[in-house]
Amino acid sequence: MMAALSLAASVSLAGNVVQAVKVASLKDFRCGTKLVKRIKWTPVAVYPQSTIKLNDKRALELHKDAKGKIVEVGALTDGKEIAIVVRWPDKSKDVYKGYKSDLYADGFAVQFASSAKEPEKLPYIGMGSDGRPVAIYLRKAYDVVYEPNGNGEVFYQVNPHNLPYFGKEVEQFNKEVAKRGASIYQRAFVGEGFRSMTQIKDGSATYRTDMHYVRKRGGMWGGTVIRPIEDEYAAPTKGEFAIAIAVWDGKELDRDGLKRLSSWIAVRLPGGKHKALERVVNEVVKGDLANGKQQFETNCASCHRTRDFQNAPLYMAPGLENIGGQTTAAYLRESILDPNAVVVPGYNRNAHPNFSWYMVDEKGNRTSTMPPFNYLDKKTVEDIVAYLQTQKAEVE
Ligand code: HEC
Structure with missing residues (x-):
């Protein structure tokens, strides 16, 4: 530790x-x-x-x-x-x-x-x-x-389990594959x-x-x-x-x-x-972590999981257990204020009518199912960002 x-x-x-x-x-x-x-x-x-x-x-x-x-x-x-x-x-x-x-x-x-x-x-x-x-x-x-090697030798890209060969023939086949692969x-x-x-x-x-x-x-x-x-x-x-x-x-x-x-x-x-x-x-945001956590619980924990909150169903939204180690504070801010700026790939409403991460509009643009939280005051947003930055695994 x-x-x-x-x-x-x-x-x-x-x-x-x-x-x-x-x-x-x-x-x-x-x-x-x-x-x-x-x-x-x-x-x-x-x-x-x-x-x-x-x-x-x-x-x-x-x-x-x-x-x-x-x-x-x-x-x-x-x-x-x-x-x-x-x-x-x-x-x-x-x-x-x-x-x-x-x-x-x-x-x-x-x-x-x-x-x-x-x-x-x-x-x-x-x-x-x-x-x-x-x-x-x-x-x-x-x-x-094992993949098309440009020589058109499709025969040697077959899964060996599907071949009509036994014993020595399989060995020979594998040698040929190795040579060509x-x-x-x-x-x-x-x-x-x-x-x-x-x-x-x-x-x-x-x-x-x-x-x-x-x-x-x-x-x-x-x-x-x-x-x-x-x-x-x-x-x-x-x-x-x-x-x-x-x-x-x-x-x-x-x-x-x-x-x-x-x-x-x-x-x-x-x-x-x-x-x-x-x-x-x-950038490391120095916010009020306790308030950030509480604000997260109130506004976000019904959709997202973190290390502290694990009740949200998996199909509602991305897991945020390691978000602090993989994003910038600027990205987290943007995610809260303007979810459509970046739409994380996941469940599509067309394929999963009862749950989804995004929808596709007539123009083919993806829009987030997360509502924008642009009505939160600046301090609250900064506190939530500070809290999210703590969300990462211990390092070995
Ligand atoms: C109604 C469900 C819902 C609520 C409530 C919600 N989100 Fe989201 N959130 C999503 C979905 C769905 C996505 C994925 C689509 C996207 O990128 O917008 C997402 C994406 C994100 C991402 C990007 C995750 C990544 O892997 O890059 C962050 C960060 C985030 N939300 C934070 C928050 C915070 C903080 C709150 C509360 C202030 C919140 N969300 C509230 C549904 C929700």
């Missing part, structure tokens, strides 16, 4: 700001190469996702008391490209080996806000939002990737909200990733994403990016939305200075 507290304290002191270090070239940069020594690491906390509950009893059980983790984040740049480098503790190396249904892979993702021009209106942390796009780079620890699972996406996540397949996103496990410090992963400083998907504002980090732990059955996620982090290129962004990513 003490150790967790002191770590958490050092996190808020260091702040969610990463200073990118200038190097001559990133051409041959990978995990484990010498340049890693030049990195200035910033500890950043990632927290379990609790927005929506997965329909998986075992996973839920494993996540009930899930803790946060510290991910160290650094950046290098050669003036043309930027490398975001992360390392995080993970006791077991879980690598996906093919069709084994109960095995999930470790992995990580780096999300770039397309722009940090309006730090108070950064995209929804869970994959962007309407009009506020993100670019996401995902890497997972896979042995062999790629050994790297990496993806780039653009997203303006969960349902608009689109994989970039046309080659317009240049990037590369790497992932490497070491037994040091009880086991840890290192990972890197390298992309141009500027492309059509993201560009710095005043020399700074807003990024977020997600990590998946295969041992805990993490997959898809089930992961640990950071809040927004400012990444400063050499010479970059975007004070407003740094202020937003580090």
